[in-house]
Amino acid sequence: MPVRVKVPTILRAHTDGEGQVDGEGATVREVLDDLEGRYPGIRARLVTDDGALHRFVNVYVNDEDVRYLGSLETEVSDGDVVSILPAVAGG
Amino acid sequence: MRADDILGAVGNTPLVGIQRLSPTPSVRLWAKLEGQNPTGSLKDRIAVSMIEDAERSGELTPDRTILEPTSGNTGIALALVARRKGYRMLAVLPDNASEERLRLLELYGAEIVPSPGEKGTNGAIEVARRLAQDPRYFMPFQYGNPANPRAHYDGTGAEIVRDLPEVTHFVAGLGTGGTLTGAGRRLKEHRPDIAVVAAEPELGELVYGLRSLDEGFIPPILDESVLDRKFLVSSEDALRATRELAEREGIFAGISSGAVLHAARRVVADVDRADVVCLLADGGWKYLSTEAWAGDLERAAKKVGETLWW
Numbered sequence: 001m002p003v004r005v006k007v008p009t010i011l012r013a014h015t016d017g018e019g020q021v022d023g024e025g026a027t028v029r030e031v032l033d034d035l036e037g038r039y040p041g042i043r044a045r046l047v048t049d050d051g052a053l054h055r056f057v058n059v060y061v062n063d064e065d066v067r068y069l070g071s072l073e074t075e076v077s078d079g080d081v082v083s084i085l086p087a088v089a090g091g
Numbered sequence: 092m093r094a095d096d097i098l099g100a101v102g103n104t105p106l107v108g109i110q111r112l113s114p115t116p117s118v119r120l121w122a123k124l125e126g127q128n129p130t131g132s133l134k135d136r137i138a139v140s141m142i143e144d145a146e147r148s149g150e151l152t153p154d155r156t157i158l159e160p161t162s163g164n165t166g167i168a169l170a171l172v173a174r175r176k177g178y179r180m181l182a183v184l185p186d187n188a189s190e191e192r193l194r195l196l197e198l199y200g201a202e203i204v205p206s207p208g209e210k211g212t213n214g215a216i217e218v219a220r221r222l223a224q225d226p227r228y229f230m231p232f233q234y235g236n237p238a239n240p241r242a243h244y245d246g247t248g249a250e251i252v253r254d255l256p257e258v259t260h261f262v263a264g265l266g267t268g269g270t271l272t273g274a275g276r277r278l279k280e281h282r283p284d285i286a287v288v289a290a291e292p293e294l295g296e297l298v299y300g301l302r303s304l305d306e307g308f309i310p311p312i313l314d315e316s317v318l319d320r321k322f323l324v325s326s327e328d329a330l331r332a333t334r335e336l337a338e339r340e341g342i343f344a345g346i347s348s349g350a351v352l353h354a355a356r357r358v359v360a361d362v363d364r365a366d367v368v369c370l371l372a373d374g375g376w377k378y379l380s381t382e383a384w385a386g387d388l389e390r391a392a393k394k395v396g397e398t399l400w401w
Contacts, residue, residue, distance in 0.1 A: 055309065058291075058323075063357070065291070065321035083323065087309055088211055088294065 003031055003076050006083040014042040023082065028059060029072040031082055046084065047072070056087045098175055101128055101135040102246045106254045106368065111339045114356060117364045121255060122336075122352075123247070126344055126374025130167045130195070133247070133372045134233075137269055138168035140242035141231040142176065151229045156181055158228040160219035162212050162266075163192035164373055165233050170199035181228070183219040185211055191377040211294065213308050233267050234310035240273030248277025251368050258285060262355040263370035264347040265289040265321065268313025270370060275317040289321040290354035292329065292347065294396065322357055324350035327392040330383055332356075337375070337384060345373035346383055346395060 005023045007015050015021050021039070025031035029047075036043040046057050051072070053059060059066045060083040066074040076082060094100045104127045113120045125133035145151035156179040159169050166182035173180035180201040184192065187208030196203055204222070206215040216234070223230040233239050247270060251258055261278050263270045275287035326346075333349030336342040348371035355369045375383070382391045 060323050063323050065289075065323065067315070068318060068320045085293075085323070088213060 002078065003080045003082055005031065005035065006081060008084055008086060010086065011042060011045055011084065014039045014045070026075060027070075027072065028061065028066055028074045028076060028082060031076060032072070058085045058087050059083070060085070096175065097129050098139055098172065101139050103250060104128065104133075106251065107342075109336070109340045109342065109352075109369070112335060112352065112356070114359065115363075118359045118362060119366045120352075120355060120359075121366065121368050122340070122342060122344075122348075123251065123368055123370050124342070124344075125370065125372050128168075130164075130171050130199075131374045131376055132164040132168065132345075133270065133370070134164040134168035135171070136242040136246050137233060137236075137239045138165065138172045138231075140238040140245075141233065141236050142169070142172045142178075144236075144238040144241075145229065145231065151178070153177065154227075155229040156227060158219060158223055158230045159183065159233065160206070160212065160215035161233070162215070163188050163196075163377065165267075166201060167192065167195045167199065169231065170196055170201035173201070174199050181222070183215045183222070185215055189377055190380050195377070216308060233269065234308075235312055237312065239267060239269035240276070240312050240314075243270050243273030244277045245273075247370070248274035251278060252281045255366060255368060256281070257366050258282065258368050259365045260286045260288060260355065260358060260367040261370070262288040262290060262351050262358065262367060264351055264372055265291045265313075266347075266372075268310045270372075272312055272314040272317050274370070276314070279317065286319045286358065287317055288354055288358050289318050290347070290350045291321060291323050292350055293323050293325045320358065322354040324353050325392070326396040327388060328353045330388060330392050330395060333375070333383055334388075336371075342371070343375040344371040345375055345378055346381070347372050 002022050005021050023031040024034045032043050046054055061074055061076055062081055105124050106121050109120045109122045128135040157173050158181045160183040170180045182196050182201045183204045183206050185208045186205040206218040271289055278285045329346050329350035332352040333346050336344050351369045355367050359365050381395050
C-alpha cells in the first residue's frame, strides 16, 4: 500500500533531493525497509542497530508521533503520510 | 488577590470554559489562561521557581549574571525576576525571534546575545553553553532544571486538580517538557487514567534545515513516560484555532495556544464525554507583528512558520 513519506532536508542527499517520496508497507518499519531498497543508507540514519527509532528522530503517521503509538510497528494504510523530522526543543 | 510584590502575582491563573469551541456538549473544553501571569506567559512560574531554588542552594549569588537560552518567554520571565531581585540578566535568543520579544527583554533590562535563527532554540542552547563556562554566569537552564517541572507540579497541576477535579485530558505544548512532565505527573497522581497530550509545532523548513540528526536535543527534564499522545500541528492549523479563540471566545492567546486547542479537539473527536484542560501558554501581544489575526490565513501561516513562535 503506497504511503507518502516526507523527508527532511538533512536526509535528501539519500533521495536525490526529493522532499517527498512514496513507500510501500503495512507498518512504519516496512515502509522504511522499502525506502532502504531504493535509497540505500537512509534506514541507518533513522533506525539504530538494535532496530529502535533513533532518539533524535521523530516520525509521525499523519499528525501523530509514532513513539506514543506502536513505534516502528505502527500500522499505516493507503494514503497515509509519514513525516520524518529532527527533534527540536522550544521554550 | 493581594500580593507583597509582582512575583507574588505569578500563578493561580483562571480556568475558563471555551464551550463554543467544543464539538459536542458532553465534551467540556477548558482554557487555563497563562497569559494572565505578570509577563504574559506561563514561564513566570518556572522563572521564580528556578531563581529562588538557586538562591536557596547558594548557587546564585548577587555578583553573578543570569544567563539563559530561550526563544523568548523564559528570557522575558527571568528578566522580570532578575530586575525585581537586582541581578543582571543575559538572554541568548535566536535572531529571528519576534520584535516584541526583544522589546520586552530590553524593557526589563536584559541584555541580548543573538544566536543563528536557522538553528532555532538548539542554536541558542549551543551559544549559551559556551558562554556559561565563565563562572560569572549562572545558567538556570530550563531544559535541565528540576525546578522547572516542579513549578508545574506544585502550581499548574495542583491548580487544575483544585479547580476541575473531574479533568480527563490535559493538553499542553511541548517546548522544554516542563509543563507536561510536572503538571502531567501531578494530574496522574490525582487520576491515573488521565490522558496527557502534547502539541508540537511544525516549524518552517528552514528551522529544521541545518539540524543534523545526530546533534538533536531532547530536554533532560522531559519525562516521556508521562505523555500518552503527541501531535504535530502545522502553523496553519495553529493559526486557525488561535483566531477561533479570539473570534468565538474572546480569548487573545498566542499561537502555541491555537496548536494546543487544535490537538485537544483532535483527541476528543471520538470521545463521548470529557473534561479537557487546554493550557494556553501565553497571551497574543507578542505575536501582533506576525499578522496572526489579520488577513489571509495562508500568508500569515507562512510568515509565522518563518518566525519562532514556540
